[in-house]
Amino acid sequence: MPQLDFSRPALEVAPHVLGARLSVDSPEGPVTIRITEVEAYHGVGAPGVHDAGSHARNGRTDRNASMFGPPGHAYVYFSYGMHFAINLVCSPEGAASGVLVRAGEVVEGAEIAAARRTARRPGSGITARQLARGPGNVAQALGIRRETHDGLSLWRAPFALDLSSVIEPDISTGPRVGVAGVAGGPKFPWRFWITGDPTVSAFRPGRSAPTALPE
Incomplete structure (x- = not known):
C-alpha cells in the first residue's frame, strides 16, 4: 500500500491524490491520466457533518455497495442515465466515503x-485538454464501465494508481459542482483542483445551492 492511507476519510485523502496517475488497461491498450480535479463525499460511518450530496448518505444499497467495501477500490456508478463516473473508495470497510475523479490530463493513450x-460524435474536434475534463469524460477516456470495473482494487490490473508523481501542487478548493442544496454550497468546500490547470472543469452551481455561508 502506498504512503497515502486510503483508510482515512475521503476529505483527508482527496487533495493528496492531485497529480497522481490513474491508469486503466484494456484490449485497446492502457490509458493514463494525471488527476487534476477531485471531490470528496462522505456517507454513513464517515466522520463530520451529514453530507446530503453523497450516494451513501442514507446507508448501503445495491448501487453504492462498493463505497462500503475496503479502501483503495473503485466505486463506479451510472450518472443521469448518460455516463459513468469513478470514485476512489476511502475509509475503513463498513464506512462509506469516496473521492470522485472529476478531471485529468491524459498522459498516455491519448489516441x-x-x-x-x-x-x-465523429468529427467533434475534442481538444487534448477536454479529453478527460469532467467525471463522465474521465470514465469514457479511461474506458471505465460499472459492470467491468466497480469494486475492483486500484492496485491490481486493469487498474494502476501511481502516487509517486504527486509533488504537492498548488491547490485550490471550493464548493462541489452541480450538487443541490446546502451540500453544494460553501459549507462544503470539498472540491479540490490543481490551480490554473487547463483540464479542470468549469464550476456550475447545483439547484438551490447557497452562494454564501449563513450569517
Whole structure:
C-alpha cells in the first residue's frame, strides 16, 4: 500500500491524490491520466457533518455497495442515465466515503481516449485538454464501465494508481459542482483542483445551492 492511507476519510485523502496517475488497461491498450480535479463525499460511518450530496448518505444499497467495501477500490456508478463516473473508495470497510475523479490530463493513450470520446460524435474536434475534463469524460477516456470495473482494487490490473508523481501542487478548493442544496454550497468546500490547470472543469452551481455561508 502506498504512503497515502486510503483508510482515512475521503476529505483527508482527496487533495493528496492531485497529480497522481490513474491508469486503466484494456484490449485497446492502457490509458493514463494525471488527476487534476477531485471531490470528496462522505456517507454513513464517515466522520463530520451529514453530507446530503453523497450516494451513501442514507446507508448501503445495491448501487453504492462498493463505497462500503475496503479502501483503495473503485466505486463506479451510472450518472443521469448518460455516463459513468469513478470514485476512489476511502475509509475503513463498513464506512462509506469516496473521492470522485472529476478531471485529468491524459498522459498516455491519448489516441485511444480520443477515439472513445468521439465514437458517438465523429468529427467533434475534442481538444487534448477536454479529453478527460469532467467525471463522465474521465470514465469514457479511461474506458471505465460499472459492470467491468466497480469494486475492483486500484492496485491490481486493469487498474494502476501511481502516487509517486504527486509533488504537492498548488491547490485550490471550493464548493462541489452541480450538487443541490446546502451540500453544494460553501459549507462544503470539498472540491479540490490543481490551480490554473487547463483540464479542470468549469464550476456550475447545483439547484438551490447557497452562494454564501449563513450569517
